[in-house]
Amino acid sequence: MAEEQGRKWDRCLADSAVKLATGLGVGIVFSVLFFKRRTWPVVFGLGVGLGMGYSNCQQDFRSPYLLHGHMVKVSKSHTS
Amino acid sequence: MLRVCLKGANSAARKCLCGNGVPLHPLQQCRSYTSGGSGSSAGKIVAASVLTVGGGVGGTILYANWDPKFRANVEKSIPYSDQVFGLALGPAAPPPVINKPRKVEPVQISSMSEMWKDSKQPKAKEVEKKAEQPDAEGPPAPAPQETLEEASAQVAQILSAIGEVPSVPAPGTHEAEAVPPPAALKGVPAAAAKCTECEHEPAVKERPEGEVAARLAEQDKAEQDLLTSLSSNLEDALGSTAKVTLQAIGAQEAALQAIAQHTRQLREAMEAEAPPDKKSTQWRVLEDALSERSRSVDEAGAAVLKAKAELDKLRGVIDGAKHLKIAAARPSILAAEENLHSMVVDLDSVVTRVQTAQSEAKIVSQYSELVNEAKAQFQKELNSITPEIQANWKGLTGKLTQDDLNSLIAHAHRRIDQMNRELAEQRVREQIHIDSALEQQKLEDKKALEVAVSTALEHNREQMRLEQEKKVEETREVMEAEMRTQLRRQAAAHTDHLRDVLKVQEQELRSEAEEILNSSLMEKETEYRRLTQDQLDSFTLDMNAAYARLKGMEEAIDSHVIAEEEARKAHQLWLSVEALNYTLKTAALNDPTEPLEGAVQAIKESCAEDEFAQALATALPSESLSRGVYSEASLRARFYAIRQLARRVALIDETRNSLYQYFLSYLQAMLLFEKAQEAPPAKLSAEDLDTFKLLSYAAYSLEHGDLELAAKLVNQLKGESRRVAQDWLKEARLTLETKQVVSLLSAYANAVGLGTTMAP
Numbered sequence: 091m092a093e094e095q096g097r098k099w100d101r102c103l104a105d106s107a108v109k110l111a112t113g114l115g116v117g118i119v120f121s122v123l124f125f126k127r128r129t130w131p132v133v134f135g136l137g138v139g140l141g142m143g144y145s146n147c148q149q150d151f152r153s154p155y156l157l158h159g160h161m162v163k164v165s166k167s168h169t170s
Numbered sequence: 171m172l173r174v175c176l177k178g179a180n181s182a183a184r185k186c187l188c189g190n191g192v193p194l195h196p197l198q199q200c201r202s203y204t205s206g207g208s209g210s211s212a213g214k215i216v217a218a219s220v221l222t223v224g225g226g227v228g229g230t231i232l233y234a235n236w237d238p239k240f241r242a243n244v245e246k247s248i249p250y251s252d253q254v255f256g257l258a259l260g261p262a263a264p265p266p267v268i269n270k271p272r273k274v275e276p277v278q279i280s281s282m283s284e285m286w287k288d289s290k291q292p293k294a295k296e297v298e299k300k301a302e303q304p305d306a307e308g309p310p311a312p313a314p315q316e317t318l319e320e321a322s323a324q325v326a327q328i329l330s331a332i333g334e335v336p337s338v339p340a341p342g343t344h345e346a347e348a349v350p351p352p353a354a355l356k357g358v359p360a361a362a363a364k365c366t367e368c369e370h371e372p373a374v375k376e377r378p379e380g381e382v383a384a385r386l387a388e389q390d391k392a393e394q395d396l397l398t399s400l401s402s403n404l405e406d407a408l409g410s411t412a413k414v415t416l417q418a419i420g421a422q423e424a425a426l427q428a429i430a431q432h433t434r435q436l437r438e439a440m441e442a443e444a445p446p447d448k449k450s451t452q453w454r455v456l457e458d459a460l461s462e463r464s465r466s467v468d469e470a471g472a473a474v475l476k477a478k479a480e481l482d483k484l485r486g487v488i489d490g491a492k493h494l495k496i497a498a499a500r501p502s503i504l505a506a507e508e509n510l511h512s513m514v515v516d517l518d519s520v521v522t523r524v525q526t527a528q529s530e531a532k533i534v535s536q537y538s539e540l541v542n543e544a545k546a547q548f549q550k551e552l553n554s555i556t557p558e559i560q561a562n563w564k565g566l567t568g569k570l571t572q573d574d575l576n577s578l579i580a581h582a583h584r585r586i587d588q589m590n591r592e593l594a595e596q597r598v599r600e601q602i603h604i605d606s607a608l609e610q611q612k613l614e615d616k617k618a619l620e621v622a623v624s625t626a627l628e629h630n631r632e633q634m635r636l637e638q639e640k641k642v643e644e645t646r647e648v649m650e651a652e653m654r655t656q657l658r659r660q661a662a663a664h665t666d667h668l669r670d671v672l673k674v675q676e677q678e679l680r681s682e683a684e685e686i687l688n689s690s691l692m693e694k695e696t697e698y699r700r701l702t703q704d705q706l707d708s709f710t711l712d713m714n715a716a717y718a719r720l721k722g723m724e725e726a727i728d729s730h731v732i733a734e735e736e737a738r739k740a741h742q743l744w745l746s747v748e749a750l751n752y753t754l755k756t757a758a759l760n761d762p763t764e765p766l767e768g769a770v771q772a773i774k775e776s777c778a779e780d781e782f783a784q785a786l787a788t789a790l791p792s793e794s795l796s797r798g799v800y801s802e803a804s805l806r807a808r809f810y811a812i813r814q815l816a817r818r819v820a821l822i823d824e825t826r827n828s829l830y831q832y833f834l835s836y837l838q839a840m841l842l843f844e845k846a847q848e849a850p851p852a853k854l855s856a857e858d859l860d861t862f863k864l865l866s867y868a869a870y871s872l873e874h875g876d877l878e879l880a881a882k883l884v885n886q887l888k889g890e891s892r893r894v895a896q897d898w899l900k901e902a903r904l905t906l907e908t909k910q911v912v913s914l915l916s917a918y919a920n921a922v923g924l925g926t927t928m929a930p
Contacts, residue, residue, distance in 0.1 A: 092808075092815050092894055148829050154893060155824040 098150055106143030113139020231258050400491050404506045407487045411480040415513040418470070418477035422520040425463070425470035429527040432459040433534045440538050463531070470524060477517055484510055500646075504639050511632045518625055551581070737926035742776040743783060744919035750912055754799070760807070763798035766908070770795060773915065780922075786915050794908040800901050806872050809880070812898045813865050816891035817842075820861040823889025847873055850883060861891050878906055 117135020125131045234241035234255055241259075245252040436459075439452050488510065491503050596603075750769040770787050777783035793799075800808075821835035842862060850867035851858065858864070864883050871879040881902040884895050 092812055092897055095815060095819065095894060144829060148827075151822075151829065151832065152827045155827055 102143075102147035102150055105146050106140065109143035109146070110136060110139040113137070113142070231255065235259050396494060400494065401502050403487055404491060404502055407480075407484045408506050408509055411477070411484040411513060412509065414473075414480040415477045415517055418473035419516055419520050421466070421470040421473035422517075422524050425466040426520070426524050426527050428459070428463040428466040429524070429531050432456070432463040433527070433531045435459045436531075436534050436538050440534075440541055467524070467528070474517065474521060477513075481510060481514060481517075500639075500643055504636065504643060507639070508636050511629070511636060514632075515629050518629075522622070522625075551585070552578075733926060737923075739777070739780075740919065740922040740926045743773065743780070744916075744923050746773040746776045747912070747916045747919040751916060754801075754908070754912060760804050762800050765794075765796055765798045766790065767795045782918060783915065786911055786918070790911050791904055791907050793904050799905045799908045802875070802877055802905065805877065805898065805902055805905060808898055808901075809869065809872055812884075812895050813869065815894045816861060816865060816887060819890040819894055822891075827890070850879065854886070859886055859888075861887060877902060881906060 113135040114132065115135070116138075117132035120135065121127055121129065121131040230244065231254075234244060235258075241255060245255065435452070435456050439456050484506070488503060488506050491506075746769065749772060750766060753764055753766055753769050756763050770790060773783065773787050777787075817839040818836055819832070821831055821838060844862040845866045847870035848863065848866040849870050858867070864886050868880040868883040871877075871883065881899060884899055884902070887895055
C-alpha cells in the first residue's frame with residue numbers, strides 16, 4: 091500500500107498535465123476561432139483543464155473513503 | 171548577712187529533709203537559690219555552702235556506718251562513693267549469714283530425735299512383732315526419761331516457733347531398744363547412746379524371720395542371764411541383810427539383856443539393904459551394868475541402823491528386780507520380799523521390846539533417883555540437925571546424946587508431921603496427879619498405840635500384799651500351764667491343718683505342672699508348624715519375586731524399545747523443526763524467505779501421529795507456506811519508508827481527504843519534528859495515539875527487536891496512515907505468526923526430546 095500513494099500521485103500529475111494541455115489547446119482553438127484571439131478562453135481552458143485534473147486527483151485520492159448510499163424503499167406491508 | 175545565714179540554714183534544712191540519699195542535687199538547688207544573694211557576702215555564702223556540703227557528706231558517712239543497707243544503696247547509686255566509704259569506714263561487712271537457726275538445729279535435732287524416739291517408743295510397742303519382749307518397754311532409767319520429756323517439751327516449743335519438722339525417722343528405736351536392756355542394770359545414761367544410734371540408722375525396716383528367731387534367742391539368753399544375775403544379786407543382798415539383821419537382832423537382844431540386868435540390879439540395889447562395902451560393890455556392879463547397858467544399847471542402835479540400811483538396799487534391789495519384770499524371777503522376788511518383811515517385822519518387834527525395856531528401866535531409874543534424892547534430902551536434914559552424924563545412921567545408936575536424941579526425935583516428929591501434912595496434901599493432890607498422870611499415860615498410850623497400830627498395819631499390809639502376790643503368782647502359773655496345754659492343742663491342730671493343706675497344695679501344683687507341660691508342648695508344636703510354614707512362604711515369595719523380576723525385566727526391555735522409538739521420532743521431529751528454522755533464516759535483505767512448504771511437509775511426515783504437531787503445522791499461514799515470509803531486518807528497513815509516508819499523510823482520514831488537506835498534511839510533515847525513537851510507555855494514553863508519537867514508539871521497539879510491539883503500535887494508526895502502513899502490517903503479522911508457530915514447534919520438539927531422553 092505504500093506505493094499506492096506514489097502511483098496515485100503519478101496518475102494524478104499525468105492526468106492533470108494532460109488535462110491542462112488539452113484545456114490549453116481547446117482554449118487556444120476557441121480563442122482563435124470564436125473569440126478573436128482574446129486570452130480569456132485560453133485561461134478559461136487552462137482553468138477548466140486544471141480543475142478537471144484537480145477534481146480527478148481528488149477523486150482518485152478519496153476513492154477508498156467514498157461511501158455509496160442506496161435509498162431503500164420499505165413497502166408498507168413489511169413495516170406493519 | 172542574716173539573709174545568707176537564712177539561705178544557708180534553708181539549704182541545710184532542705185538537705186536534711188531530702189534525706190541523705192543524693193547530696194549533689196540539693197547542692198545544685200542550693201546553688202540556684204544562693205545565686206541570687208548579694209555580692210558582698212559571697213565569701214559568707216561560700217563558707218555556708220562548704221559547711222553544708224561537709225555536713226551532708228559527714229552525715230551520709232555516719233549514717234552509712236550505722237546502716238549497711240543505706241551504705242549499699244549509696245554505693246550503688248553514686249559511682250565513687252564506695253571508695254570514699256572504704257577510706258572512711260573500712261570495707262563493708264558482708265551481709266549477715268543466718269547461722270543462728272542452723273547452730274540451734276543440730277542440738278534440736280538430737281533432742282528432737284530423743285523426743286521422737288520417746289514418742290515412737292509407745293507406738294513401736296504396737297508395731298512390734300508378736301515375740302517382742304516387754305523388757306524393751308521400760309526405759310532403762312526413769313531419770314533420763316524425765317529429763318528427756320522436759321527437753322522434748324522445750325524442743326516442741328522451739329520447733330513450733332521455727333516451723334519446721336525435721337523428718338528424722340524413728341530409726342534407732344529397735345536397735346536402741348536392743349542396746350539398753352543390758353545397760354539397764356548398770357543404769358548408763360542411755361540418752362547419749364540413743365542419740366548416736368539415731369544418727370547412724372537411716373530407716374526402720376521389717377526384720378526377717380531368722381533375725382526374729384535370733385533376737386528371740388538372744389532375748390531369752392539375756393533374760394536368763396538377767397535372771398541368774400538377778401537371783402544371785404537377790405541372794406547376796408538377802409544374805410547380807412539377813413546377816414546384818416540377825417546381828418542387829420542379836421545386838422538388840424543383848425541390849426535387852428543388858429537393860430534387864432541393869433534394871434534388876436538397880437532394883438536390887440534399891441531394895442536390898444546390904445552392908446556398905448557390899449553396897450559399893452553393888453553400886454560399882456551397877457555402874458558397870460549401866461555402862462554395859464548404854465554400850466549395848468548404842469551397839470544395838472548402830473546395828474539397827476545398819477540393818478535398816480541393808481533392808482533399804484535390799485528393798486531397792488528388789489524394786490529394781492521388780493522393774494525388770496522378768497516373769498521367772500517372780501517367785502524368788504516374792505521370797506526375798508517375804509524375807510525382807512519378816513526381817514523388818516523381827517527388827518521392829520525387837521526394837522519395841524528394847525524400847526519397853528528401856529522405858530521400864532527409865533521408870534526404875536527414875537524411882538531409884540527419887541529414892542536417892544529422898545535419901546539425900548533426909549541425910550542433908552540430918553546433917554543440918556546433927557552434923558557429926560555420919561551417913562549410915564543405923565550404926566549410930568551408941569554415940570548419940572540425949573539432946574541429940576531428943577532433937578532427932580523432935581526432928582523425926584516434925585518430919586513425921588511434915589510427912590503427914592505432905593501426905594494429906596498428896597492425898598488431896600493425888601487425884602489431880604493421878605488424873606494428870608492418867609492423862610499423860612493416856613497420851614503416851616495413845617501414841618504408843620498409834621505407833622503400834624501403824625506398825626501392825628504396815629506389817630499387815632505388807633503381809634497382805636505378799637499373800638496377794640503369792641496368789642497372783644500361783645494363778646499365773648496355773649494360767650501358764652493352761653495356756654501351754656491350749657497351745658499344745660493348737661499346735662496339734664495346726665499340724666493337722668498343715669498336713670491337709672499340703673496335700674491339697676500338692677494336688678494343685680501337680681495339676682498346674684501338667685497344665686504347663688501341655689501348654690508348652692502345644693506351643694512348641696505350633697512353633698514348629700509356623701516355622702515350616704514360614705519356610706514354605708519364603709520360598710514361594712522368592713520364586714514369585716524372581717518371576718516378577720523376570721517379567722519386569724522383559725517389560726523394561728519392551729518399554730525401552732518403545733522409548734527408543736519415541737526418541738527416534740522426537741529426534742526426527744526436532745530435525746525437521748530445525749530445518750524449518752533454517753528455512754526461516756534464508757531470507758535475504760528485501761526478499762522473502764523460501765516458501766516453507768517443503769519443511770512443513772517434512773514435519774507433517776515426521777510426526778504423523780502427533781496431533782499437536784499436526785495442528786501446529788497446519789496453523790501456519792498459507793502465505794508463508796507458498797510465498798515465504800520476510801525477515802525482521804527487512805521489515806525494519808521497510809518501516810522507515812512507511813514511516814515517512816505515514817508522516818506525510820498524517821492528517822488524512824475519511825473526513826478530510828481533499829487535496830488541500832494533502833497539502834496541509836505535507837506541510838505538517840515538513841515542519842513537525844518528533845523524536846526519532848521514543849520508548850513506548852507501558853500503557854498508552856489518549857495523547858499517545860498521535861501518529862508521530864506512535865511512529866516513534868514503533869521505531870524504538872523495532873530498534874530494540876520487538877516486532878510485535880511495533881506491529882501493535884502501528885496497528886493503532888488511523889486513517890490514511892493506517893492504509894499506507896497496511897501492507898507492512900500484514901507482512902509483519904505474517905512474520906510474527908510464522909515465527910510463533912515455529913518457536914512453538916521447536917519448543918515442543920525440544921520438550922518431546924527431553925521427555926524421551928529421560929526414559930523411566
